[in-house]
Amino acid sequence: MRITALAGGVGGARFLRGLMAHLDVVAPQSELTVIANTGDDISLYGLRVCPDIDTLLYTLGGGINEEQGWGRADESTRVQGELAAYGAVPQWFTLGDLDLGTHIVRSQWLAQGQTATEVTARLASRWGLPDRGITLLPMTDTPVETHVVLDEGDEQRAVHFQEWWVRLRAEVPASRFVVAGLDRAAAAPGVLEALRSADVIVLPPSNPVVSIGIILGVPGVRDALRGSRAPVVGVSPLISGRPVRGHADACLSAIGVESSAAAVAGLYADFLDGWLVDPADADVRVRGVETSVHPEALLMTDVDAAARMAESLLALAERVRR
């Protein structure tokens, strides 16, 4: 089975790890292509950081810090201590020592003229993803950056998405998101092909606005989803209107969409076939979308729980197969 997924960071990575665990049991020859959001990418200290790709690499490759969901296990921050001692800014984004290794080689390879796709493939190779049938693709090779226009009364100010998300903890209301470079970005090699050739397309419970929503903005991606013959199924990132993790509610509010499982499915209504929701959202109905209630809470408390979610989602995909 060929599965193609769109994914952001922590939620997407945890769900896909569960999906792989499930497939290892029921269909070990399956191939997974992950199309990762790169709108979160940021240059820090002159190094190119791709938070969503890194979280996917570390989670799928077995190097993630389980407690925080991002960054490396057994991490330290000796380098960043030095950067602080030199007065280098910003200090609100934590870069661990092991994590920095990734940013340094990525930056070096990019500076040598390799594309984001090529660099990501080299990084993924170290983490053993190809051996497990996983292809990790950045959504585009064009550098794009999500900026957040803050709603501060009369004044409007734009900050990098990471500054809003990490430093401001999404507490300052966003009035809109602007993705610099996205309109002129091309889908990375393999992205549209992976959507067209998939047997199933899955949307993990990633942020619908600043993760999935950004990938959908890459020219050609949404059209490929609309035209797909494969079922497109997704997992709600909200339970009873609240995000399981992160600040999806603040993001939805910025684009004028209600924080609910139904409203998020509505964002995907032009291509979505099936929608997996929490038992608390059993009454959700979305026109043209088959809703399915997961038998337990949509919480990825461990790999097994995520695997059971993936199992439910694939069962739904079979039911809605066109």
Place this chain on the structure above:
Amino acid sequence: MRITALAGGVGGARFLRGLMAHLDVVAPQSELTVIANTGDDISLYGLRVCPDIDTLLYTLGGGINEEQGWGRADESTRVQGELAAYGAVPQWFTLGDLDLGTHIVRSQWLAQGQTATEVTARLASRWGLPDRGITLLPMTDTPVETHVVLDEGDEQRAVHFQEWWVRLRAEVPASRFVVAGLDRAAAAPGVLEALRSADVIVLPPSNPVVSIGIILGVPGVRDALRGSRAPVVGVSPLISGRPVRGHADACLSAIGVESSAAAVAGLYADFLDGWLVDPADADVRVRGVETSVHPEALLMTDVDAAARMAESLLALAERVRR
């Protein structure tokens, strides 16, 4: 007293630390300007590394690894372990985690358009050098790199100085040194002024070919030394023809100069006024240069030993003052 020194890495840094310790006792208001060799500079993993400047920063700033003479005390190599895991090359140059902090901020600031002089001043500020009356200057703001043409029989091959020094341990004979960019380099701001306004100019026991020799190749530096009214005094880096540390003999051999305290003084004969030698070299005579024998071995076993060498050298400077 205003003292200006030319310096390479370990030997220069240890001597100048001793000099400062001596001055703290006898002339605490003294000012020291250090003109550092930048021919050793190298880009590794896309980061700009300046080995001599870093050794000067860490030694004069109190952060040096005393045993090895370079790098940081209490160092670790977690980042480089990651770079190796990703297959990044080269691996023959050790970059510690704390040390990497320096390279990252330097690279970032250079990429922002700051000059090497400006960047070095910011780095030196963190290490408290200005507060102690020390100004650390790169010899030039122009990127220059010493390359070594290897003598491998019929074939000639050039490698970066660091590759010859660190990876090959200077065991493959060098046929010559080529300093890319040096002929078109300008002395950094303050370098020629520091030579012209000095009360004493000192040459620490740095490598006469690839450290002091490179600085002397910066347009204007040698002329400033020749024209100086201040005494120019130096410490022999050789004892009985053998380098105290490093591979000065292999470097001298490459330029066809004998490995001896006298021959090294001969390289400086057009501007050198005084030359401090080891008791083992008491019979050294150099035309036009006042030779002085240090009462003990020219070994910088600790700060006090280096301070006594500096005391001898400054006494010699007073004797030869023109």
